[in-house]
Amino acid sequence: MSGLRGVRIAVTGASGFCGSAVVRAATEAGATVVCLGRRPGPAGEHRYWDAARTAPDLTGTDLVLHLAAAVGDPPPGHAAEDAFRAVNVDGTARLLASAGDRRVVWVSSASVYATPGPEPVREDHPLGGMTAYGRTKAAGERLALAAGAVVLRPRAVYGPGDPHLLPRLRRAVRGGRVLLPGPDIPLSLTAVANLADACLAAAAWPAGAYNIADAVAYRRDEIVGAALGVPVRHVPIGAVRAVAAAATAAARLTGREPALSRYAVEQLTTPMILDIGRARAQGWTPARTFTDFLRTGQRRSAA
Numbered sequence: 639m640s641g642l643r644g645v646r647i648a649v650t651g652a653s654g655f656c657g658s659a660v661v662r663a664a665t666e667a668g669a670t671v672v673c674l675g676r677r678p679g680p681a682g683e684h685r686y687w688d689a690a691r692t693a694p695d696l697t698g699t700d701l702v703l704h705l706a707a708a709v710g711d712p713p714p715g716h717a718a719e720d721a722f723r724a725v726n727v728d729g730t731a732r733l734l735a736s737a738g739d740r741r742v743v744w745v746s747s748a749s750v751y752a753t754p755g756p757e758p759v760r761e762d763h764p765l766g767g768m769t770a771y772g773r774t775k776a777a778g779e780r781l782a783l784a785a786g787a788v789v790l791r792p793r794a795v796y797g798p799g800d801p802h803l804l805p806r807l808r809r810a811v812r813g814g815r816v817l818l819p820g821p822d823i824p825l826s827l828t829a830v831a832n833l834a835d836a837c838l839a840a841a842a843w844p845a846g847a848y849n850i851a852d853a854v855a856y857r858r859d860e861i862v863g864a865a866l867g868v869p870v871r872h873v874p875i876g877a878v879r880a881v882a883a884a885a886t887a888a889a890r891l892t893g894r895e896p897a898l899s900r901y902a903v904e905q906l907t908t909p910m911i912l913d914i915g916r917a918r919a920q921g922w923t924p925a926r927t928f929t930d931f932l933r934t935g936q937r938r939s940a941a
């Protein structure tokens with residue numbers, strides 16, 4: 639990516655996994671970065687912003703890349719819904735009001751989609767998030783689209799420093815193998831470097847929603863086995879759903895994220911391929927693959 643020299647970019651969520659990759663890519667491309675969040679990003683000026691409470695200070699910036707979000711899979715209920723809404727919906731409204739005429743690239747998620755069929759999912763697929771996260775991301779992106787933003791929908795982002803995907807899968811390792819609900823499925827994943835490239839490129843795209851994923855679809859068992867370095871064993875979906883129901887019931891009492899949720903089981907058992915033709919038509923090419931990550935990035939991720 640080149641051509642960002644002299645551009646002043648506000649990045650929200652810059653302290654997080656994806657946001658910090660975006661900040662590094664923007665800095666390498668010559669942009670000046672202002673990081674907005676409760677913690678600083680890996681480079682650039684830090685301006686404190688709590689999306690659940692206040693409006694961000696975007697003074698002196700030309701472009702806004704919004705990655706801040708309440709993420710996770712909390713036990714269902716009003717408390718989680720309200721906490722997620724405060725950041726993902728109300729925080730978005732505050733951000734859009736502050737952005738004024740600036741271009742906004744709003745990072746959403748494929749979690750906003752209703753359960754897909756076997757066909758690749760295009761951007762006009764019905765929405766219907768299953769969780770507080772998916773529902774509030776869908777509501778936030780509606781505001782962003784109405785304000786003329788570019789909305790990116792990545793799926794299952796992986797890469798060095800990933801605190802979500804592989805750490806969760808590591809918890810499913812038992813006795814030298816990883817237990818997954820069978821059967822194997824095809825799925826899209828998004829390399830964090832591909833998402834970072836898309837965030838920087840998307841400022842020049844027409845307003846609207848764009849799926850963002852690697853160029854190839856993967857086989858779940860192959861990538862999980864290769865990433866964790868252990869063989870995959872299948873367990874019946876019904877048994878895993880029962881464990882998830884029990885874990886969710888327990889999590890309602892503790893208020894903590896369940897070790898295994900119904901949503902996680904659906905993610906692992908529902909084929910989901912994103913059609914990325916719309917983003918590709920803008921000239922964006924997802925160059926990185928999971929094989930690149932296994933070769934170069936995984937040791938850092940596991941550290």
Ligand SMILES: NC(=O)c1ccc[n+]([C@@H]2O[C@H](COP(=O)([O-])OP(=O)(O)OC[C@H]3O[C@@H](n4cnc5c(N)ncnc54)[C@H](OP(=O)(O)O)[C@@H]3O)[C@@H](O)[C@H]2O)c1
Pocket residue numbers: 650651652653654655656657674675676677678687688689690704705706707708709725745746747748775791792793794795796801802803
């Ligand atoms: N990782 C994935 O697989 C994936 C997949 C699809 C979409 N996404 C999207 O990508 C974006 C980044 O996700 P991530 O994986 O990088 O998550 P992450 O590592 O958990 O980072 C979340 C970021 O959001 C910020 N944030 C949370 N609450 C905030 C608040 N009240 N005020 C200000 N900032 C707040 C955090 O900053 P502070 O704590 O410093 O404030 C942090 O920088 C999100 O929009 C997410 O929906 C991620």
